[in-house]
Amino acid sequence: MGEKMSCPFCGTQVEYAIENSPDWYRDSSLPVYRIDCHDRCRQYWLEAISGHPPQIDPDILAFLDSLNDAQRTFISESTQHACDNDILIVYSKRSLQFLATDWHYAKAAVGSYRLDNASFRISGVGFDIANMLFFVDTENARFTLRLHQAGTAVYKIQSEIYWLQALRNKGGIKTLSPVPGRDGEMIQCTSPNDLPSRYATVYDWIPGETLGALSAAEKTPELIRSLGSIVGRMHSVSETLELPDWFTRPRYYDIEWVTLQVEKALASGNIDDSAEAREKLASLPSRFSQFVAEHGERRDAFGLIHLDLAPHNIVVSEGQLCPIDVMQFGFGYYLSDILTLSRQLSKSEQAIFFEGYQEVRLLPKDYQQQLALFEEIRAL
Template identity: 30%
Template sequence: MSGGNAIAASLDSAVKSVLAEYDFSSDVVFHLVNVSENWTYRVDDPARGCSAALRVHRPNYHSREEIESELTWIDALRGASVVNAPAPIAARDGGRVRTVAVEGGPARHVTLFDWLPGAAPSADADLIPSFGRLGDLASRMHLFGIGWRRPSSFCRFTYDDAAVLEKVLWGRWQDAPGIGVAEEEVLSRACDEIRRQLAGYGRGTDRFGLCHNDLRLANLLIDGERLSVIDFDDCGFSWYLNDFATAVSFMEGDPRVGDWMAAWLGGYTRTRALTAEDRAILPTLIMLRRMLLVGWVGFHYEHAAEARALGADYATGACRIAEDYLSGRYLT
């Protein structure tokens, strides 16, 4: 059995065992739907007529306390009707974070959520309206987060240039496929400029706070007039406008990014004003996100199909964007 198949088999066994701790019938079935930082499964119980999303967390990524804090923020957003997000589901003993043994590897935290109807916007569609809705959602979440009194136990990580470029929680960009001497040189210069720009922009409370941090189209579900946001796994403290940078993840070089940005800003500023400095920092935040994703591709290349599909071209594309960023041509 190959390494990837062995991991899948071990996790399938772990999922089967942890589902017994919830109120599902003996008819419950599950299948893998996504592999990224976490392994996400769809759970269907035809006897009870319900479905759920089960997330097996990446080991050594978030602590139990950090995961509990994510769920607390989702509760608060749902309770205030800020966004429609999947409700966490408790096990029979009332706990919402389980820890399950995995054969041949470290134990994993597991969480379960309602399965929400809907689909992400199609890449072939006109995305301007969707980016406008994302901007509106982001501003409402930011305003709520600014005014929300967090519990004393609340703890989430900080997403900033140090986390991306030094702590490398998502993988070293230098190790990604496609990175040679020339690529490392231009991307290193881009990293220096990112640090300089963000230091100048600062972390005032009007600029830096609690964000979704992965508010991209793939995490937006549209079901008729109903709009839902999923996957709060990367929520934490960052520059508020990083939520636009995440919205164009894997599409940073698309010629339509400028139009998408205008639509997102239009949606955002309906409820929250932005300064010229805020708008000017967007290319830097997008470049920072691209550096994160270059590292992510390298880190996940062996087990995530999306990373393998991007391959070395994603790093070389980052170099083209970096050249435009350093010369002041990107999004101008």
């Protein structure tokens, strides 16, 4: 039986243990308090200061004492939801300050939309402090709220909305649908308590399970074929979509970047040291340069890609496959999206996936060799 204390977040009696911080944290020698708040917050860690015994960082406790009940409840519920989604958190004063600040932003942002009697918490499917994602619940519906990083250009967010709407309207793809604010605008700007301005967007909730959460039996040939078709339709939209002058997104797959990463890998010593392996790695920039020289940025090969089109970013909703989380989308080679998904499939599933894709748009005759090249780049 562990020692007992009041949970600093929710106030219930909990067990705690003093230990070194988890190996994945920034400093594994740092003492922490592991809080086991099974009924409410689940499990989390608080940074401590060395002593006999170590004590929870008093700056953390002082900061928590300064919060109101709504903010503490928000931190408690967000911690619970993150833990339920296998996200483990070591809290410092700084990370708690980020959360409390985002509470102010989220509260103000929710008020900018027609979301009455709404509650919100971090999504738990990611813990990106800079671009925090929230679940927003009303009496009748759920939404997602994205707080964009301070300083994000509004055109970058408008470009995201433009592409999502094109996927829905031109590709017939069910994906995130932006919700207008009270003023009719899709993007809201908020600066509560004189904090720096940040943009917020709200999207309709897509119910269902992610592709990655499905059992092997649920991943039927029909579903895999449909997956290939969806990706093909996404790329077909990108190939023909007319982009406004203000459209702005990052570009991926730069020859200079590939060259730099190869040089770092060769110098690191963390690679297969055989002469054959080093020679193959050293030749990667020239092989990629040859690929770029052959294909350039032709629209049938290069265009808007999701970039993170992994199974956890595809929701199966009412029989439809729905790509979500397009935060990283930008300009790149379509092969990148194809590789991201196909590498998660078995050989037999890959064959069905490629068939589904080619029912919509053709792949190059040597696409398997090209995918192998991109697999090498992905490994850098």
